[in-house]
Amino acid sequence: MTTTIEKQLAAYEGRLMGTIPVERIRAVEFERPSPDLVARFRQLPDLTSAIADILDEYGVDSAIPTTALPPIAPGQRMVGPAVTVKHGAARLTSGYNIANKTSPRLGALDAVTLSQRGDVMVIDGSACPAASNIGGIMATAVAAHGFAGVVVDGCVRDTDAMRRMGLPVWARGATPRTGKHRFELLEFNGIVEIAGVQIRPGDLMLGDSDGVIVVPLSIAAEVLARAEEVAAKEKTLIDAISTGASAAETAAIVAPEKW
Numbered sequence: 001m002t003t004t005i006e007k008q009l010a011a012y013e014g015r016l017m018g019t020i021p022v023e024r025i026r027a028v029e030f031e032r033p034s035p036d037l038v039a040r041f042r043q044l045p046d047l048t049s050a051i052a053d054i055l056d057e058y059g060v061d062s063a064i065p066t067t068a069l070p071p072i073a074p075g076q077r078m079v080g081p082a083v084t085v086k087h088g089a090a091r092l093t094s095g096y097n098i099a100n101k102t103s104p105r106l107g108a109l110d111a112v113t114l115s116q117r118g119d120v121m122v123i124d125g126s127a128c129p130a131a132s133n134i135g136g137i138m139a140t141a142v143a144a145h146g147f148a149g150v151v152v153d154g155c156v157r158d159t160d161a162m163r164r165m166g167l168p169v170w171a172r173g174a175t176p177r178t179g180k181h182r183f184e185l186l187e188f189n190g191i192v193e194i195a196g197v198q199i200r201p202g203d204l205m206l207g208d209s210d211g212v213i214v215v216p217l218s219i220a221a222e223v224l225a226r227a228e229e230v231a232a233k234e235k236t237l238i239d240a241i242s243t244g245a246s247a248a249e250t251a252a253i254v255a256p257e258k259w
Contacts, residue, residue: 012113019110019185026190028114030201032081033220038118041206041220042079044227048206048213054226055215062214068195069151069170069212072159076168078207080120080148081217082199085111086187087125087133087154087179094181104184109141111188117146120205124192125154129172131179132157143167151205151212153194170212 008028009016044050052063090097090104097103115121121142125133134142134150136158142150149168155175156162162169189201197214199205204215215223 015113016110017108019105019108020114020188021105024186025114025188027201028189030189031217032116032119032202033204033217035118037220037224038079038081038204040224040228041204042077044231046231047077047079047208048210050227050230051206051213051215051223054223054230055213057226058219058223060216060219062197062216064170064195064197064212064214066170066209066211069153069172071207071209072156072169072171072174073163074209076149076170076207076209078120078149078168078170078205078212080118080205082122082151082201082203082205082214083111083115083119084187084189084192084199084201085121085123085185086190086192087123087127087183088186089127090182090184097181103181106180106183107185107188108138111185112138112141112145112147114188115145115147118148120148121150122192122194122199122205123150123152123154124194125152125179125183128179128182129154130175131155131177131182132175133171133179133183134169135178136161139167139169140165149205149207151194151207153192168207170207 005022005025005028055062085107123133133152133154134156139162143165152171155173156169156171157175159174191198191200199214202217204217204220206213
């Protein structure tokens with residue numbers, strides 16, 4: 001009997017390399033935020049910190065600081081829906097895999113093919129914190145496919161190449177050690193936990209110099225509307241302060257406890 005996943009994969013016939021076992025794919029088609037919503041988030045002058053304040057009001061604490069996942073280059077910004085990858089430790093040792101040419105499956109280009117332009121690749125690599133989850137070749141494919149960015153709970157490598165290609169990446173660190181003999185892909189587009197934050201496919205990933213924040217898709221439109229209101233008020237407040245407004249005048253724009 002053909003499963004829903006197999007039916008959805010049929011649309012990619014001839015384009016996949018078979019590097020992700022079908023039984024490890026949790027979703028191919030899922031809801032994403034609209035392109036207009038993504039574009040409006042991208043236009044916000046203050047991205048992660050403003051959204052973090054608003055999410056507090058919804059009971060969502062999804063901010064990931066740069067102490068956990070620093071950006072690999074200054075000035076990076078990212079807005080896009082998540083596609084998720086969960087890496088686990090390979091069942092056989094790296095030495096055995098290298099000697100016997102039995103490297104486990106890592107998903108490779110199939111994870112890219114099954115994603116859309118503007119997505120953010122979110123990788124849980126916490127099982128092997130000292131090995132690389134993505135390097136120069138995979139990063140080139142991700143950038144060429146038009147991903148908005150990459151978020152890795154773990155290490156990456158070839159960061160100079162990533163910077164040259166302008167691929168926004170947030171990761172725990174960099175390492176020369178390859179992951180291709182040490183990791184295997186356990187699940188594609190399932191629920192992952194990154195630096196203590198739950199992320200589901202389609203959730204909106206935001207990133208800048210302050211860190212990464214996750215906006216649950218179910219409330220993304222409401223959060224954006226609030227953020228646009230806040231941005232307008234803060235601009236008025238900053239303009240007023242810059243021109244010497246009195247304390248009473250500034251308090252009338254935004255209450256002091258909101259600063």
